[in-house]
Structures are given as structure tokens and as C-alpha cells.
Amino acid sequence: MTVPDYDVAIVGAGIAAARSPRSSLLMPVSFSLTATSRARVVAQINTLPVLTELARRSVAAYTAIPNGFDNVGCLEVVRGADGKNWIQDRVAVARERKLEHSVLTTKEAQSLAPAFVHDDATGAIYYPNDGTANAKTHYRLGQTYTITTSDDAHTARRVVVATGVWAGQLCPCLASRAVAFAHPYAFANRHAPRTRMAPFARFPDAVMYVRDHGDRIGIGSYNHDPVVVRTAATKVLPTAYTPFQPQFTHTMDDAIRLLPPSTAATFAGRVDAQPAELTMLAAGNVPYGFTGVFTITPDGLPLVGRINLGMYAAIGAGSHAAGSMRVLADLIVADIRGEDAPEADEWLRAALDPCRFHPMADVECESHAVDKYKDIWNKKDQAKVLAAL
Template identity: 40%
Template structure:
């Protein structure tokens, strides 16, 4: 008999949610390099969750994720989101089309004038914007809080939590998961194994290496400021909350959010920076090396904001170094100036998670939950958990989610060559919100800004 019904490798927001869902029903072990520190991409996720998507499966996964996160205390703030029309080709008709798409998906959305949009997020909306679409039920997720709540639930349900670096997964009359721990090598036996390791998925599941490509995604925190006041109670567009609405600029593939004492700015408006598998082997956390060219790209991206806000991002920056985790983020408590880091993102050829049963193995089953961002993590885990329980004879699968299971099948790209899969992954980075006709790549601008020493 195996030691566990299921071993989950990876305790970020996807793996931990899967653990919380499975733990009442199975004997379970959760393995990660450092479960408490949350070293992977979850540990630094900006947390912006926009539910609208032209791909129905992604919109449905986002809707389910929000429903899950809002049940966790302090896990999700419904602050609302704006898509701001800024630049050539973005008109009232563009915004009306987005609102129509949202309504077709069952999402609340309203086209706003420039004045209405600026009143909602004055720090983020320029005076030359054409207007915006407001999504009142979108928000920001505290991915660490959600993950910790999931892990606590799994632990309370009897799951074993094991810190260790998984070096091998093999099928030998049942699954064997080999890991190195502070106390030496340990081998776990299980009927089923679920790999939920994000950017590292291809290392443990080599057949997915070219379909789960890691890229470095730059994110900048502004200089420190006073928290913004909450909206007046009579403001019907914005609900009272800790943060202002987040803002996305689809035409420039840039987004900004309020973090309380700082603002955050993320950008896809640059050529993708591919982190090769050989580099990932020595990558101890979800923070990648900060490329010098990111500075120019982020300066250009900040120009979508009002000048006063843009300046708060473009002063001397502290760069959070590669492989930072846990206490490394406390540097932002020391310095008032902007901070920058490059996070690891996992891209797939169509931008959707790889979620389902792998073909490898005969006894038991091997499962993948890879390429899930915070926006889709809980929804994806909710699609996978019933499949694992059904394979264990503990549940009967319903037909309702058959379309989602098919859409997320991790083997859906098997007919492509590795080169094709990798190219599509990198192309998808520029079309991150599935609005390719509106994407503009910013030109890097050389910068002579003084820099603080790297931490």
C-alpha cells in the first residue's frame, strides 16, 4: 500500500488550493522547498484579478477563483478594476465592445467618461484618456494570505507538510517521489502525484518543458506615500476598501495598482525575456534576475500614468535580487524610494493552464496543474480536484465541466513541435490579455538614473 493517496508537489496558491480541496477526502502530503516562506511566484504575485477574457474558459476560471478567494478572510479585496482607453484606435466603440463582452460572460461592466474614470482612480488616469470600462466586481488577491489559509486547512484535515526539494518522480509499482531534505534523502510513495510547481513544471514533467515556458516579468513599486483616503459612502461606483481600483491599459499592456503605502506598475510592453530551463535549475525562488534593459522599458511604461504618479516610479530604485524570498521583502520597509523586481511567469501556447492527467505511468496517475496565475489558480484547482477524487473512486465526475477539462488538457499541444510550442508561449506574453490587435511594444529608453546598491 502506498504511504499516501496523493502527493502534491508545489505549495503555492494552485497547489495549496488543491490540497485544501482534497484533504478532507484523502491521505495527503504537500511538498515544497519551503512551505512557510512561499518561495515561488505566489510569494510576490501582484494579485490583480480581472475576470473578463475573450477566452470563455479563462473567464470561467477567473469567476470561480474570485468566488473562492472571497471566502477567505482578507484574501480578496473587491476594489473594482478599470480598463483605460489611451492611445490610437481606442474609442468609445472599443469600450462598448468590452462591456458587451463582459455582459455576455455574466460580468458587471459599465463604460465611463474620462471624468468618471478619473474620479475613481485619479492617480492612474491621464487627462487625455478617452474613458474607461469599469468592472466593479474585480479586485486584488492577497495570494500569500490565501495560500496560508489553504495550507492551514489541509494541515487541520491531516495532511503532511514536508519541506524538501523534489529531485525525481518515478513510477515503480506505484509512484515514488524522491526529495532532498535538511535531514537527507526521503522517498514518498503515493497512488497519485500532482505537480503544481509553476515555472519549474517542465523539470519534473519533461514532456511539458516547451509548453510551460518561464519568462521574467518586471514589476516596480513606487516610492512610499501616505495611504489614500477611502471613497465617500455616497460614491456608488467604488466600494469602500483598503485600496483604489486597479487599472489596466490594454493598448499598452501595462497595469497599475494601489498597494496601500506604495503603488505598483507591471508591464508586458517589451520583448519577452525567456528564462531557460538550465537557469531554472539554480533558481531558488520566483524572483528572477533584474535585466538592465528592464529600466528603460519600465520608464516607458510609466508614461501611461499621469506625470505626477509616473515620477514616483522613476527615481533611484532598489532592485530586489534574484532568488529573494521571505525576509528579503522587508527591504521595502527600510527605503522610501522605488523598488523593482522581476518575477517568474509561466506561459503556455494559448495562455491557459495545463491542468489534467498526464499520459505517463500505468499504476496510479500523474497530474499537472501548471501555468496557473493567481487569476485562475483556484478555479483550475477546482477542475482538477474532482478528477483526482474520481480516479480514487471517491467521486463521480459530472458532465458540466467536461468542456473545461478538455480545454485545459495538458496534452493538447502534443501535435506541435517543441519549437512551435515555445514560440507560441513567448508570443502569448505580448498578447497576455488576449487582445492582440491592441498590443503595442514600448521602446526601451536609456537611463542614467542613479541607482541604489542591489540588496
């Protein structure tokens, strides 16, 4: 009988694979797809308790790694007459979740992020313990062995599929459970690095966000009709950063107009990136837009856990990767030892179970995922949380 090369092989080179515990049992695999992880924003407030818990654990894990977490904080900026109601509701949720927060005036918010907060803002709420996770640092520290599947074939007793938007390519059963969506994003021209990076800012009414990447500002928007990227299309993608789609032009223009005029001006002359230009534009000083691709599940939670005997998934974890992979690692170690996984995390394993949508029809799964994209920050669930307080 042939002995497998490895106990566990992790297929994928993103932040989820990188945050697997460093040991001889868990091994990141260099798949034939290009790694796509950038620094992820981590916001701990969420109306879904599972995501709040995973974010808490992720922040704790990232903070323990040297240079693994930038504690820049998160601003939620409001505008218009309904802004005060939003802040009041978020304060109630933050208190219930025991998250540190403070309500700011427009001027106070501008003092933290002058490049992001326009004079027409009516206030903000600030979460000082949020920040950005440095995915490259996590990948370097998490790596023990590398297998390049295009060069050779290796065997493993257990496999973790952590390939993000390519999940359906390797595991067809996940195709309708991990639905890929196109998402527009743009970079401004470069600026001199600031002494302290600004908090990332979210604008709930406009469903857009903006953040400081160190030497340039980035902006993204969900304020558009959802665009599903089919499995057949993801098969030919070498990376999750793809050319800008013209249908998002007005979406990005509207988002940029919400920024202070001096900041909006740094996006002037924005180039809509084409395939041959992405690498050149990323290295240059010209403002440019591109289309990112990421996954959403029917209930907005990651797919993390056992698919079948010896096969596991870690899909859609994103900024919750560290917390999610701790849950998965405990499950895998328990399986290897023939023991029960920690009882305290049973509620998380049930919520993240990759098989939880069976036998929901594929078309129904996709429909729910589309609804989740439309409500990306779970505003509808906020009313339920507030009603229960």
C-alpha cells in the same frame, strides 16, 4: 507491499496548491523552492471563454474565504482616437459574458483611481466585481500537512506538480508546454495606506498595468520583446522574483510616463534590484524594479489535469487557481473512487488537458507561447468573439 505515506502529494507552495480542498487526501508539499505567491489580480473579462469561467469560479471561491479577496474592481483605461472603439468592443464582450460593467468618463475614472489615470485618458470601462486574491490567506487555510523533500522522502499514490516556472525541471515533458518568460515590474516608494484601495488599472494600448499594493504602487509592462527563460536557468532560481534586467529599463520608463505626474514622481530614483538587494529593497522605502518569471502555454490556458496514471499538473493557473483547482480536485477524487469525473466540466477538462499539445514539436509550442506573450490580453481573439455576436 509498502503502503504509500499519502494519497495525494502536491509539489509546490503557490496559490494553486493552496487552493486545493482542505482534506486528508490533498496535501500541499513544501518543496525545496521558495514560495512566490503574492496577491493576484483577478479580471473576469476575457475573450477566451475558459478563462472567463475559471475567473468566475475563482472569485466565488476567494470571496468565501475571510480576507481572501479584495473587491477593488478593475479599470481598463483608454487613450487616443481608438479608445472609444476599444470600449465599445469590450462592452459587447462584457454583455455577452454577462459581466457587470460601466463606461466611465476620464473624470469618473480619476475619481476611482486618481493616482493611475492621467488627464490624457479618453475614457475607461470599469468592472466592479474584479479584485485581488490574497494568496497568503489561501495557503494558510489550504494547508494540512507539509513534506520538506530536502530533509526526508515521502511516498504518495498520486502527485500534483504545481511548481510554476519549475514545471519543466520536475517533468521534462512540460518544459516546452509551460514556457517561462521574464516580466519587468516596479514598486514606487511607500505611501500612507488609503481608506480604500484603488481598482487595478490596465492600459490596453500600452500593454501595461498598475495596481495599489496597500502601502505602495506597483507597475508592470508587457510592451517589450518576449524574453524566454530556459529550464536550465530556472533550475538555479530560488524564487520567481529575480534581479532587474537592464534591457527592460526603457520599457518601465515608458510605462511610468503614462501615469499622472504626481504618481510618476513616486518612482523617481528607482533602483534596478540586484541579487543581494531584493530583500532589503522590499522591506525599505526606495522605489525599485525587479524581473518576475511566470509561465505561458501555447494557447494561453493553464495546464490542469492528468499527465499520466497517478501524475497530474496544475501549471500556469495564476489568478484562475481556485477555479482550476476545483476542476482538478473533482478529477482526482473521481480517479481515487474509480468513477467518472463530473460530466458538466468535460469541456473545461479538455481545454486544460496538460497533454493537449502532443504531438506538437517543442519549437512550435514555444513559438505559440511567444505569440501569446505578445498578445497577453488576447486582443486577437476579441475580433473573433465580436464577429460571432
